[in-house]
Amino acid sequence: MCFAAMRYTPTGEDKGYDVFLETARLLAREYDNIEFHVAGAFDEYVLPLKDLTSRVVFHGVLRGTQLQAFFQEMDIIVSPNLNGCIAPGTFDGFPTATCTEAGLNGVLILCTDPLGLNNGRFANGEEIEIIQRDAGAAAERIAYYYHHRDALREIVQRQGNRIRQLYSWNVQVGQRIRILEEEIACCPDNPDYVCSIPGERTITARIFFSPYPDYFSQEDMADFQLRFSKDGIFVGQFPLGDLNKPEQYLWIYLLNEAPCGIRFESIRYGDCLLAVKESSAQYVFDGTYYFNGQEQMIYLGSVKNLYPTEKYLILSGRMQKNPNLRLEAEQSGRMLCAGAVLHADKPERVAECAPIPFHYLLERDGRFSFDIELSQCPKDHGCLWLYFIANHSCSCRFDRITLNGQPLRITSSNGKQRLRKYVFDTIEPFLYFEGAPMVEEDNRLSVSGVIWIGS
Numbered sequence: 001m002c003f004a005a006m007r008y009t010p011t012g013e014d015k016g017y018d019v020f021l022e023t024a025r026l027l028a029r030e031y032d033n034i035e036f037h038v039a040g041a042f043d044e045y046v047l048p049l050k051d052l053t054s055r056v057v058f059h060g061v062l063r064g065t066q067l068q069a070f071f072q073e074m075d076i077i078v079s080p081n082l083n084g085c086i087a088p089g090t091f092d093g094f095p096t097a098t099c100t101e102a103g104l105n106g107v108l109i110l111c112t113d114p115l116g117l118n119n120g121r122f123a124n125g126e127e128i129e130i131i132q133r134d135a136g137a138a139a140e141r142i143a144y145y146y147h148h149r150d151a152l153r154e155i156v157q158r159q160g161n162r163i164r165q166l167y168s169w170n171v172q173v174g175q176r177i178r179i180l181e182e183e184i185a186c187c188p189d190n191p192d193y194v195c196s197i198p199g200e201r202t203i204t205a206r207i208f209f210s211p212y213p214d215y216f217s218q219e220d221m222a223d224f225q226l227r228f229s230k231d232g233i234f235v236g237q238f239p240l241g242d243l244n245k246p247e248q249y250l251w252i253y254l255l256n257e258a259p260c261g262i263r264f265e266s267i268r269y270g271d272c273l274l275a276v277k278e279s280s281a282q283y284v285f286d287g288t289y290y291f292n293g294q295e296q297m298i299y300l301g302s303v304k305n306l307y308p309t310e311k312y313l314i315l316s317g318r319m320q321k322n323p324n325l326r327l328e329a330e331q332s333g334r335m336l337c338a339g340a341v342l343h344a345d346k347p348e349r350v351a352e353c354a355p356i357p358f359h360y361l362l363e364r365d366g367r368f369s370f371d372i373e374l375s376q377c378p379k380d381h382g383c384l385w386l387y388f389i390a391n392h393s394c395s396c397r398f399d400r401i402t403l404n405g406q407p408l409r410i411t412s413s414n415g416k417q418r419l420r421k422y423v424f425d426t427i428e429p430f431l432y433f434e435g436a437p438m439v440e441e442d443n444r445l446s447v448s449g450v451i452w453i454g455s
Helices: 017-030 065-071 097-104 135-147 149-166 169-185 324-332 347-352
Strands: 002-005 036-040 056-058 076-079 108-111 201-210 221-228 233-239 248-254 260-269 283-285 288-291 296-303 312-320 335-344 356-362 367-373 383-387 394-403 416-418 421-424 430-434 444-453
Touching (some): 036 065, 065 097, 097 108, 108 135, 169 233, 169 312, 201 233, 335 367
Antiparallel strands (some): 201 221, 201 248, 221 233, 260 288, 335 356
16 A cells, blocks of 8 residues: 655645555554555655554655556555645646556555546546545555455456546547647638648548438539648538528538548537538448448538538548458457557657557457557667557567567566566556667567467
8 A cells, every 4th residue: 555645735734644644554453464655755754653663664756667666566545635735726636647657557546536526537436446535434445455356456457447548649639639620720810721730641522512401413512621640630621601502411522542430520510510410431330430442421411501601611530540450350359459669769768759559459369460660760769668458467478579570679578577478467568678770761560479368
């Protein structure tokens, strides 16, 4: 059991250090084999330890990999925060960044939420433990998990899955980018500014319009452009104020011959949000439309009040480069897994570089094989981290790990090596390679082997 925080008040009451010690005191009376650890700017002189002197271990301020290693040895973090202690109106986020880091490393978060900031994001008792700022309540929940280890493992795994959902790039960054792009596209002072968004390419979209729901003529059409960024995010606009009727039925054809998967984040006309009524998609899964590349059509139904000028139809979303992976996984019963490659010129600078995400298919017998393009990596980035499967503990045997055809040697990992297998007791296993032979361009990391999940 641990407490981890910086200290901003004399005794750390804003972080709940006093409640943590009282919780430890209650547990120490009943259990001889519960360890109590403190990380951060705390020592034995901040508050009197009394009977806890020999039971509490202080680790001081930990940074980067030190904090990660610390959490990987812990089971539960106690964070009974209190708002308004440093100054009127001050408060901590929920959960704190330290708790989030702990949760990502397999530690159950036991915390308060005095301002109700959770708002249903985490399911209490299933993905997190939210308690009152009371030592007895905290000790009671910890005692429960002391006697129910399987329940502890299950809630920690669900918690890790939920954290990765809530803090994913698409949720945290992608939505912000899309909102900004939509607002830029709607700017009445500069309606063409959307065309300057940097990207790899554009495709033409063709809009058909008609006053009838089941008919349009070839004359009633116009083209506009969709601009794509490097990661597949797109946005485009078409002025609807000049259409010949105040109410129109709209069809949009994407003139893109390649198979693709498209998730429409927003289809909007002025303040009116539109929805896809019908489409020519081969398959729709989890809000993504999968087109086979021959006829990519969406039907939006009726749009009214088109006479006012300077009104634009705004489309935004994301196009997937490998849409068939999810389809293939669904149809074959294989597991679609996510991973990421981190890279840097020095280990301590890894946080400065954007990770390279990828997906791959895990066969029913655990076999896998994937290639990852590392074109985003500079030549001097010889430090690579491979997070190859998300949200599961597992055992792995790697048959091939090569970079540009040259074998890579595993420098370290967060698993234990047993003969030819690596055993990972974590929901975020990774391998680290130092001195990777990068070239100027077209770097390709190839990996194959067998994964046994949950073992």
